[in-house]
Amino acid sequence: MEALRLEWAGGAPKLWAAGAMAQQGLVTTVSSRAGTAVVVGWVGSVKGRVAGARGLLDDFSRPGAAPRLPTGDYAAVLVCRDRILLMRDEHARIPLFFKESGGCVSAVSTSARRLGGAAELERRYFCRYLTGNMAQPHSELTPFVGVHRILGGEVVELSITGQIRGRVLRRACQAHDPPEPAADGPRLSGAAMDLRLALENAVGRRMGRMTACHVSGGTDSTSIALLAARLLAAGQGQPGDLVLLAGRFGGGELAGEQPYLDEAMEEIRRHAPAARPVIVDVDDVADFDDFQHHAGDPDEPHAHAFRAPFWSRLHAAAAELDCDTLMTGCGADPIADANPFHLHRLARTGQLRQMTKQARAWAAGSERGLRDVVCAYVVQPALPLAAERITALVCRRGTVLGGLGNFARPRWLRSGFARAHGYREASIEESRFVFGHKPEQSLYDAANYLAAPDPLSWRRARQDGFFLSHPFLDSEVIATMRRLPAGTTFRPGRPKAVLREAMADLLPSRICSRAVKIPFNQLFARGLRTHGDELIDLCRSARHPLVAEMFDVETLCRAVREAQLGIGDSYSWDRMNSSLALVVWLEQLDQRSRAHGAAAPVIAGS
Known part of the structure; x- marks a missing residue:
C-alpha cells in the first residue's frame, strides 16, 4: 500500500501523499518556510497529529539539528530547503523504503512492491525471512534488489538531489516525568505506581476521536480498556467515543473465555456506561481461511x-463504527513480566549460586524443570547456533517438524539454496538480534517485533481507517520496566506481578488472579483440518521458479500433513506457516495489480 511517494523530476524532488488516506487522518501534510513534511501515522498523540507533524518539521529542519526522535507510530519524509530526511519511529509499525543505485536515491515509498516492480528478487531476503518471524522489520533487505528498508529509529539524510549523506539510528526522546498521582488515587508500591502512570500516559497518547479497544477477558487487554474508560470518565473525550471490541466463541475450548469476557465488559462499562460493546461472532472463522488473499x-x-x-473480522466491525484508532494488549507478556534473561546476567557475572537459586524459583513458579529454565535463559542465549545444530543431529531421523528450533534450517529449505544465499549468516544475525550481547536488554527490542506483528493492520489501514496501536510497547512503558530491578518484578507463580498490582483497584479479582489464558490452538487445528489439502495443492501447483529453487515441495507438504496430526511445536509450526505464506506470495507476485488508488500531489520541490 502506497501512502506517500517521493521522486525526482528534472533534478527536483516531488512529494506525494495518498488523498484518501489524508482525508481519513492516516496521512498528515504540513508546510512552513522551512519545507514540507508528510507523516504517515501520528507523532506525539493521535489527537495531535497536525501539531506533532509540525513539531517534527520544526525540530529537524534546523541546520545542524540532531534531535531525538519523538514518540509515536509514524514514517515521515521531510523535504527541507537544503536536505531531505526520511525517518521512522523506533517501533517500526509503518513501513518506509527507498530505491537506490550508486549512492543516489531515485524514489521513496511506503510500498516496497511499488518501488521494486519487476526488479530482480533478492534471494538473501528470503533466507533472512525464513529464520523466524522477527526477521523482516529489523533487516534492511527487502524482496527486491536495490530497494532498501529504513529501519526502526533510523534517520536517512539525502541531498536535495537524492544523494545519500548519512544513515543514523537515533533513540527516542526520554520519557517525560510522570505526573504526580492524584490524591485519591490507588495506594501502590513505587514500581506499580510507575508502571500505572506510564500506561496511563501511553493510553492517553493513543486516544482518538473514536477509540476502539480489543477486549479478550485477559489481564492485558482488560487493563488497557479500563484505563481508556477512566480517561474518558475524567473528561478526555466523550464517554460514547469508546468501542469495546471482542470475538465470541460459542463452542469449543475458546468458549471457556466467555465468562471472563463478560466480567471484563461489565467492569469497563461501570467506568464508562456509554461505551459500546461490539461482540463479533467468530465461530465460523478458522486459520488459513482465504489464505491466498491474506x-x-x-x-x-x-x-x-x-x-x-480472525483479526480481519474484528477490524471490519471497528471500521463500520468509524473508529480512528484500535488499542490492543499486545506486548504485555514480554514487557510487563519479569525478565527471564536476568538469569543470564547472573551467570555471566559469576553469581552462579544466586542464578541457581532464582532458576529453581522460576522453574517452580512456571511449572518447568530446572534444566529447561537454565537451558532456555542461560545456555541457549550463549550458544544458540550450537544448541540448534545438536538438536538437528539428534532429530535427524525424526519427523520433518520434530526438533525444529528458532534458527535451524527448515528441512524443506534446500541446503544448496541456503548455502548460496546466506542462510547461516542470516541465522547468526537473527540470534544476535534476539539474544544480543546482553540478552536481558535485547528482550525488549525483540519483543517489539514478536509481540505485535502488524502487516495486516498496515495492509487494511486504508479500508479500515485506523492503525493498530499497542500501549504496552510504548517507549515510556518499556523504559519504566527496564529501570525496575529484577527482585521487584520476579515473583514465583505470579506472572506480570507488577502489572497486577498496578491495576488491582480496577481489574475484577477473577481476571487479576488468572495466570493462564486459553490459546488459539482451536483456530489453528480447525484451519489445518479444513484447508490442509488445499495448502498442499497450492504448494504442488506453484509455478514461480523460485519456489522449486528454494523448497523441497514434497517435504513441505509432509510438514503440513504432520501439523494436521499435531506433530511439532509452536516454533516448527511458525516456520511452516511462514514458508506457506512465502509460496503464496511468490505465486501472486506477478498477478497482483499495481493500482492502489490515486495520489494527490502535496509539494513540488524547488
Missing part, C-alpha cells in the same frame, strides 16, 4: 497471514 496481497511475505481471518 498471504498473497501484502507488499512483503506476511508470516502471520494464517491468523488474518
